[in-house]
Amino acid sequence: AAGVIQSPRHLIKEKRETATLKCYPIPRHDTVYWYQQGPGQDPQFLISFYEKMQSDKGSIPDRFSAQQFSDYHSELNMSSLELGDSALYFCASSSWTSGGAVQYFGAGTRLSVL
Amino acid sequence: DAKTTQPPSMDCAEGRAANLPCNHSTISGNEYVYWYRQIHSQGPQYIIHGLKNNETNEMASLIITEDRKSSTLILPHATLRDTAVYYCIVRVENYGQNFVFGPGTRLSVLP
Numbered sequence: 001a002a003g004v005i006q007s008p009r010h011l012i013k014e015k016r017e018t019a020t021l022k023c024y025p026i027p028r029h030d031t032v033y034w035y036q037q038g039p040g041q042d043p044q045f046l047i048s049f050y051e052k053m054q055s056d057k058g059s060i061p062d063r064f065s066a067q068q069f070s071d072y073h074s075e076l077n078m079s080s081l082e083l084g085d086s087a088l089y090f091c092a093s094s095s096w097t098s099g100g101a102v103q104y105f106g107a108g109t110r111l112s113v114l
Numbered sequence: 115d116a117k118t119t120q121p122p123s124m125d126c127a128e129g130r131a132a133n134l135p136c137n138h139s140t141i142s143g144n145e146y147v148y149w150y151r152q153i154h155s156q157g158p159q160y161i162i163h164g165l166k167n168n169e170t171n172e173m174a175s176l177i178i179t180e181d182r183k184s185s186t187l188i189l190p191h192a193t194l195r196d197t198a199v200y201y202c203i204v205r206v207e208n209y210g211q212n213f214v215f216g217p218g219t220r221l222s223v224l225p
Contacts, residue, residue, distance in 0.1 A: 041216075045214070047210035104160060108156070
């Protein structure tokens with residue numbers, strides 16, 4: 001079965017640069033979630049979108065923004081990168097018609113800020 | 115969402131059943147118990163969830179006590195590939211609501 005696809009898998013950036021992470025949800029899933037996991041930490045919720053509208057917001061820095069497009073894929077844009085932004089970024093998707101509240105996660109993007 | 119308490123770590127011999135406990139004494143009537151696991155640096159993987167009845171799927175069984183204040187995730191025949199951090203999360207089945215992870219139980223399956 002198709003899973004959540006994230007790209008790129010690895011990304012290396014310099015401080016103050018920008019980065020864009022992409023997420024392609026499971027087909028027919030209408031909700032996308034973004035999580036950040038720092039080294040040695042548990043995943044933390046950043047933001048979610050349902051039917052292209054922001055549905056919930058967590059501890060997402062103002063330097064980050066995200067959106068969901070008409071084909072339901074989502075992009076997380078990160079500007080003025082800081083060393084502390086180095087982390088794994090996971091995207092998850094869900095669909096009310098197939099599993100309700102269960103979220104299915106992608107393999108993640110590892111961002112390293114130098 | 116109700117708070118959960120899990121042991122920080124557990125060991126299990128390969129081939130034996132792994133029983134992972136979770137306390138959620140403040141759970142409310144409309145909150146479900148979800149279990150996810152994360153194998154080193156991979157994306158969290160959904161295992162199972164339930165409200166009050168015991169549940170079983172191809173991965174695991176979930177046993178919820180009658181008063182719903184605690185539950186146990188059972189991996190019937192643990193393999194080395196089951197070594198992971200296991201998260202017990204309690205929340206209402208609100209569509210679109212995020213999960214709060216942590217701290218979880220680090221299960222080590224030993225040969």
